Amino acid sequence: MSFQPILPATGLVGWKFLERTQAAQTKAFNTSPTITRDTEYFADRIADIKSAEDLVSDRRLMRVALGAFGLDDDINNTFFIRKILEEGTLDPGSLANRLADNRYAELAKAFSFDLGAPNTALSDFASGIITKYNAHQFELAIGDQDQTMRLALNAKRELSELAGSDDSDRTRWFQIMGNAPLREVMEVALGLPDSFAQIDLDQQLQVFMEKAERQLGIDSLSDLTDENTMGKLIERYILRSEVQTSSLSDAGSIALILLGSG
Secondary structure, eight states: OOOOOOOOOSHHHHHHHHHHHHHHHHHHHHTSHHHHHHHHHHHHHGGGOOSHHHHHTOHHHHHHHHHTTTOGGGTTOHHHHHHHHHHTTTSTTSHHHHSSOTHHHHHHHHHOGGGSSOGGGSTTHHHHHHHHHHHHHHHHHHHTTOHHHHHHHHHHHHHHHHHTSSSOHHHHHHHHHTSHHHHHHHHHHTTOOGGGGGSOHHHHHHHHHHHHHHHHOOSSGGGGGSHHHHHHHHHHHHHHHHHHHSOHHHHHHHHHHHHHTO
16 A cells, blocks of 8 residues: 555645655655555566567556656557657657657657667666656655646656756747646646647747746746746646636635736
């Protein structure tokens, strides 16, 4: 049985509690029997995996591999995942590169089965995948109680990594736009409508950049390495999510908070 994270409230109150207790709760979650059984098995076996076929043939390894990239729901799509892994990312026309969701490309690049000598034999490969798996599984457990908190946790972690990367700002924005959970957080935080995804991609990019600068003071996504700037983004996401689900009077109060925060 896994440790069940504690989330005593919703909204900003729940988020502040989660931030204060995250380190302790994560440690308890990662050392629970269900999680350690999967991660120890992965650490013991992954170096022997030489091909995509080997990986998809082992459901327990697949559970950790897919879970590390938030692709848990694809556990039964073995043919699809095998094709993603075998084609890799070097060829611009590969399946992973053609998909709008860039998590598949991240999965393929991490394993690199298309290179002949996959990364599975590297000494630090297992630990890197396990770290990502543990983070995603904790977020899933939080999501069982509150999906808004799950997406907020995921965004804080992944946007921090993205903000610290060497990619151009344009590339990083497209990575956000191609990652469904990150995109949802950014769209809600910036108050973009559901129909926004239907406009031209370059127009979407322009709108994202303009609204991020105006509402969050972000000139570059590198600014999200600043704790206060990241905090402002996450809090706007949580508050706007509350507006969508609150009563009219509650929504009015939340809207005033948003206006006061810029």
